[in-house]
Amino acid sequence: MSRRQLKLGFILHGVGPGWGDWRHPDANPGASTDIDFYLRQAKVAEAAKFDFLFVADSVHITEKSSPHYLNRFEPLTILSALATHTTHIGLVGTLTVSYSEPYTVARQFASLDHISRGRAGWNVVTSWLSGSAENYGKPVHPPHEVRYRIAAEHLRTVQGLWDSYEDDALVHDKASGRFIDPAKLHALHHKGEFFSVRGPLNIARSPQGQPVIFQAGASEEGRNFAARHAEAIFTEGASFESAKAYYDDIKARAAGFGRDPSRLAVLPALRAIVGRTEEEAGRLYGEAVGLIRVEDALVALARAFNEHDLSQYPLDGPFPDIAAYGAQSNRSTSERIVAAARADNLTLRQAALRFASPRREFVGTGTQVADAIGRWFAGGAADGFIFFETLPRQLDAFAAEVVPVLRERGLFRREYEHATLRGNLGLDVPENRNTAARRQQAA
Amino acid sequence: MSRRQLKLGFILHGVGPGWGDWRHPDANPGASTDIDFYLRQAKVAEAAKFDFLFVADSVHITEKSSPHYLNRFEPLTILSALATHTTHIGLVGTLTVSYSEPYTVARQFASLDHISRGRAGWNVVTSWLSGSAENYGKPVHPPHEVRYRIAAEHLRTVQGLWDSYEDDALVHDKASGRFIDPAKLHALHHKGEFFSVRGPLNIARSPQGQPVIFQAGASEEGRNFAARHAEAIFTEGASFESAKAYYDDIKARAAGFGRDPSRLAVLPALRAIVGRTEEEAGRLYGEAVGLIRVEDALVALARAFNEHDLSQYPLDGPFPDIAAYGAQSNRSTSERIVAAARADNLTLRQAALRFASPRREFVGTGTQVADAIGRWFAGGAADGFIFFETLPRQLDAFAAEVVPVLRERGLFRREYEHATLRGNLGLDVPENRNTAARRQQAA
Structure with a gap:
């Protein structure tokens, strides 16, 4: 009965993602480390019932880097700060597997999932700039296919750690003094090619069981990684044709790995520019391009x-x-x-x-932009989008002009279905692997 | 004119730090991952004008670990969540140098300092349980003196990264399109025994310039490390005599390193148990001990x-x-x-x-506990304390019964002097080392 619904994310980046966006007269050039700016955007996005907030990341700059790379919050800290001022919107943070430790990553996202009561997502990236290696004492940035081998092992380790505690492991029996059932706390004993982690993790299993896995694989290895492991994919969406080809390819790969392709949302980037009239939208587009x-x-x-x-x-x-x-x-x-x-x-x-420059296809009135979104969605090029704010208050404009049209057309929610990111994305809470093993042994 | 003032921290640990505290009938055994529990405590501590909240940490458990170790938030996430619900209280997080990367650590604390507008502190620890190594793919936990060599180099690297941006490096000149002054963004080019980090850090210098450094060195190497680098020291305070000896030793070492000893607060742990009457306090103490x-x-x-x-x-x-x-x-x-x-x-x-068991010396009425605190403070065994809540609502009892007595005696603030942790601890914002170098070159 339920119609396929569009998924919408909003990417937080303080100053606009375009190289000149911060130069707009109304832009706050210090936005990227202004907590009030982030809190406001988070609340606007949640009021519009976006599925999630998304924080991109990088671990290396030079003096030539883009304004939104030069000065930015570390993702887990800003998402945790936003978690207690929101109640339903998902909180997706980017964290590189090339320069992090699974035990720490597992703790960070499990904590965010507890703090937000079930709204954490991890965007797994491999950090594709070789300058990153120099900030982490590594002589060479690992080659592409090695990075994805690292990624797969890192992710498997983190996901294993998230199941350290079975759901009923914390017995909290005050009379006997038993705080946990030690049989339901599991060390991981992982020893692999790149990582060796004993476990168990020092935090209870979080409300989503497993925070949601995002990915942005585009290369051959990246696509296989995403199709195998991701629950949502952030993709570039350079054109309808390329997005459609990507979409079909990823869904076929996911099916090939034995997965239900509908449990994997493909979400192109959307740098829409919305005006109340076509003229206003055109003028805003001209302003944005003129700033570059x-x-x-x-x-x-x-x-x-x-x-x-x-x-x-x-x-x-x-x-x-x-x-x-x-x-x-x-x-x-x-x-x-x-x-x-x-x-x-x-x-x-x-x-x-x-x-x-932003793509012209998504410049226009609310109806025009909703038309374009609907084309991609119905045409099988996207399950939804991740919206970028270019010029100031474009998130507000999108919420005011585009979202109501999408609702009228039955494409987007009026209220959140759930208070967890998994719930809103239509994903189940996975059974704890250790509980499953116990159940299978008993059967 | 200004009299020496007591500094007070509050340690957040969800379930009580004693092995049996969680068994108390009024205790919330799930407190350690309950964000509402933490938010409430943070607000009570801020209303009482505590200097800071403190989050301890560990990176390894077994099924025999203490309840407050078994299940706990990762420190930076929980502190970031609390940052936006508080306005003046400091936010001090523990993070091990043995299993972390300076570039990541520098980003996390700089972000927290921006999010909190100048209230971040880093408690630098070396993780003294050898089980920790097994969660980070290290075959052996490094020996004691190596850990402190790692710590010194790690800290120096993080502090160097915090000065990547000079205070006026972000010029934000919309007309010319100059976002930064590249001459005021500095790579670190650190190559040391344990770490190699190019920099620059990808976040602007934070409101405190440098987040406040906490430490808990107790061994010979640890004391030298603390006396050289720390701005506040968390110490055990097993007795007045041992605390006084520690205090004198640390202050002398600090002076020996050419530091002003008054810029280094020595803060013993305080597991006070406070009652409205002596009888109530005694009964509560009995309850606490009886739960172990x-x-x-x-x-x-x-x-x-x-x-x-x-x-x-x-x-x-x-x-x-x-x-x-x-x-x-x-x-x-x-x-x-x-x-x-x-x-x-x-x-x-x-x-x-x-x-x-808690120490009997700090069990009593508000006046009795304030007397004991005053003895340590005036007797040169402490510049203040870090208060642990044992039984439920002891923070409230401390705020209601002890803090007013300390105020009457002129030992503790009525209002925050500053909105930054540095300001409240009486510490200056250090000049950016790159700005200082430029100034010295010009002179």
Whole structure:
């Protein structure tokens, strides 16, 4: 009976994600470390019944990095701060497996899940900038396929730790003085290629059992990782066609791994610009693009090419032959850029500015943007979106203009169905593996 | 003009720190992962004008661990959650240098300092249980003196990262598009014995400049570390005499390192039990002691002896010869216990129960407990205390009965002097080392 529902996330990044967004006259350039700014956005997103807040991350900057990378909160701290001022919206944090310890990661997300009473999600990333290694005393950033082997083992270890306590392990029997049932507290005894963790974790199983796993795999290894392990996938959504191809591919891979593809939400990025009229939307789009400096757009582009210095090439010459640098870092994005530059015969300047600008397809009135969203959703390119605020108060505009249209069309909730992220995403609480083992032994 | 003022911290641990506290009829045995319990305590402590909340930590449990170790929040997440519900009280979190990365630690505490607008403190610990190593893929827990070499280098690296941005590095010039002044963003280029971190940190310098450094060094190496680096020291305070000796020793060491000893607060643990009458206090003390099981007291004692199994010795025989196990882990505590057992000719049972019980000196009415506090403070054994709640609502009792007496005597604030932890502890904001270097070059 229940119709397929759109899932909506909101990405918190303080200053806008575009290189020039912070330059807007109404923008707060200190937003990225302004707790009041974050609290306000969290409340607006929750009032609009978004499924979750999402905090991206990176562990390395240079003086050339984008404003929203240069100065940002560590994800778990800001999400914990927001947890006690919200009640239903999910709290998804990015944390790299390349430079973290499973025991610590398991504790952090389990704590957030307890603090939020069941709203934590972990966006598992492998940190694709080689500069990250230098902040963690590692001589070389591990190659792509090794990073995904690390990721799989790290995630398996964290998920094992989350099941350390069976749900009824804390007996709290005051009369006898038995605080726990020791038979229901399980050490993990993991010894693998990259990690060795005894366990058990020092926190009870959290309300969701397992915090929700997000991922953003785009390469061959990344797609398999996401299709195998993720419950929600954050994807770029460069065009309807590429998003649709990605969607079909991921769902097929998930089915191939024996999973129910409907339990895996594919969520492209959505940098919509919404106006009360078409004219206002067009004007806002012009403002956003006008704020981008070409030198910044070049640096933004370089992130997909392992931070290769693009200033050495003529701006108005043909797009340079730099595909090899992309293969070293963000392979899928770099390949898409190279293909687009070749197809449309773009200069370096044109390619950089296009890459840095919001997509025109999602610029318009509430109805127009809802139309575009509906096309992607009904057309099988997305299960929902992760919305980015570009210009100031675009979250408010989206909530006021787009969300009501989506509701009228029966695509989006009027009230939260649940108070947990799993519940709102239509995901079950997994049975504790140790309880399951006990049950199977008994049978 | 201003008289020396007592500093008060409150330690958050959910269920009581005693092995039997959770068994009290009024105790909430699930308190340790109950966010509402923590929020309430934080607000009571802030209303009483405590200087800070303190979250202890450990990274390893077994099924025999104490209730407040078995199930606990990760410190940075819970402190971030409390930050946005408080406005003046400090937020001090424990984090081990043995199993963490300086870049991550620097980010976490800088974020908490931004979120709380200047109230973060880091309690630097070296994790003295060898079981911890097994949760972090390390074959051996590093020996004592190596741990303190690691600690010094880790701390130096974190503090260097906190100065990555000079205070005026974020220029936010919308017209020109200059977000930062790149000359005021500094990479650290640290390459040491244990860590190698390029930097810069990806978050602006926080309101306190440097979050406040707490420590709990008790061994020879630990005392030197604390005297050199700490701004507040959490110490055991087993007796007035031992506390006074510790206090004098630490202050002398600090002076020897060229520091002003008044900028280093020595804060013993205070497990006071407060009643409205002497009779009530005595009854409550009896209740607290009556809840302790001897088997739990043995395990508690074993923590100071590297978790050596004490159940193998006769309970009512003489205190066993186990000093060598203590030397491997918590040397100072184990030495004190051995000395006390020898001096008073205690059986193992007596020693274990005494070690697990609150001290009688701080049991009484508000006036009696304030008298004892005043003796330690005026007698040069303490600059203040870190208060532990044993039985339920003892924080409320302390706030209602003891704090007003301390105020009447001019020992404790009526209002917060500042909105930062540094300000309330009488510590200055340190100048950014990179700004200082620039200033010295110019001079």
